[in-house]
Amino acid sequence: MTETPSSARPGLLANWLFIVAGLVVLIVTVGGITRLTESGLSITEWKPFLGALPPLSDADWQAEFELYKQIPEYQQINGPAGMDLEAFKSIYWWEWIHRQLGRLIGLALAVPLAIFALRKMVPQGYFWRLFALVALVGLQGSFGWWMVASGLETRTDVSHFRLAIHLCTALVLLGGLVWTAFDLKRVAAGKPKPAGMTALAAWTGVILFVQLLLGAWVAGLEAGLASDSWPLMQGRFIPEFDSSQGIFWAMTHDPFLIHWMHRWWAWVVVGALVVMARKVKPASRKASIAIHSAFGTQVLLGIATVMTGVEFHLAVLHQLVGALLVIAFTVGAHVLGRQE
Known part of the structure; x- marks a missing residue:
């Protein structure tokens, strides 16, 4: 299953996965901060590509704030409490950072995998496992928006069921990255059986x-x-x-x-x-x-x-x-x- 061609670099791939695992630990931590600061509903749209840019002008910030004002969290909690634009920015940035880390993890997995595959650096039997990890990142992003969407219409917070799916998927991804990295280290050591x-x-x-x-x-x-x-x-x-x-x-x-x-x-x-x-x-x-x-x-x-x-x-x-x-x-x- 894991016969290694001469061009394969299992040790390099293992180190790559450990780095990505570190990014997952970071995003889980930032996710906790996002929840504790109640920042998760501050960005009310899902723009997988255009959303990478934060508001760049006062008009952009005001437009984002106006979108936030339409949801129950603002109308029932933060609005009556007197939230202004500066307070909104403080929660917006945590959610923005959280989403950027998600994008970074996706790129940090998908782009190197494509390069490694083209250069035949992936040991036999590992490409589809690595591809599954990339797909899991994409699924995780979808779960994240699905979670946020639960708090945009009638609720003042997100569904705790959807939050659990979002968090647990991240932790399953973390385990998969670490497990696969250790398998690859064994391949590098001449012990190819997973x-x-x-x-x-x-x-x-x-x-x-x-x-x-x-x-x-x-x-x-x-x-x-x-x-x-x-x-x-x-x-x-x-x-x-x-x-x-x-x-x-x-x-x-x-x-x-x-x-x-x-x-x-x-x-x-x-x-x-x-x-x-x-x-x-x-x-x-x-x-x-x-x-x-x-x-x-x-x-x-x-x-x-x-x-x-x-x-x-x-x-x-x-x-x-x-x-x-x-x-x-x-x-x-x-x-x-x-x-x-």
């Missing part, structure tokens, strides 16, 4: 994915503000929540219950990652340490974020380390799945 996914890694991945999904719902519903105490909420282990529409609705819509689930499912994740890290340690002590360090830091940041009432810098770090945890998990899963 790593496989073990049952332990797969189950751990599912458990981690549930936590990432819950985290996205917490962000989308601003459920982090449901409590500023830990371990109890409202002085109780299980907080009061709205179950009038059924428990399933509450588990997917009620911010108090979703906050509680995210808070305590974290320990299920910790247990799974501890087991996985112990299995990883004999083959790669560094990967085992990375897993422990990532989830330990993430738990502490999560607790600190709650107890400070979602302090901005801690909340941003919480999202950043979440992305780093995905990388650590991916590396550990790859180690377990390697076949010499």
Whole structure:
């Protein structure tokens, strides 16, 4: 499957993918800032190509502001609060930067891949996998606009379901980039067989994915503000929540219950990652340490974020380390799945 022609440069391709993975970590972090500053609805149109240019004149800025004034977020929240053009610019720039990073990631994947393919630098069996990563970036951009569109007509914010799809797709892309980079490093080392996914890694991945999904719902519903105490909420282990529409609705819509689930499912994740890290340690002590360090830091940041009432810098770090945890998990899963 991965026979390497003499012109192939798997080591170079691996380094390229690691750089793109770094850009994905950056955009996930900026996405967190965009959400925390409530900037995501500031650009009300999707222009994949022309949208790369920001407003260049006072008239352009006023036109963008007038578009923003037409949506419920301005009419019901920011308008009555007295938002002026300067305040609008402060949220506009974060969303603009977020979108430019998305464009940069797409170009950073698609353009080099085209060059590498034309120069026959891609090992056999890897072109379509790399092409799938490019396609996933395009899909991610579409999900981003689909998310924004949910907050432009009747809502004052975006759908937390669509936000979760947007964020989780980015993290799947991140895992795919890192996994493929490590496969390519092995090709460069003369070990062409790709790593496989073990049952332990797969189950751990599912458990981690549930936590990432819950985290996205917490962000989308601003459920982090449901409590500023830990371990109890409202002085109780299980907080009061709205179950009038059924428990399933509450588990997917009620911010108090979703906050509680995210808070305590974290320990299920910790247990799974501890087991996985112990299995990883004999083959790669560094990967085992990375897993422990990532989830330990993430738990502490999560607790600190709650107890400070979602302090901005801690909340941003919480999202950043979440992305780093995905990388650590991916590396550990790859180690377990390697076949010499």
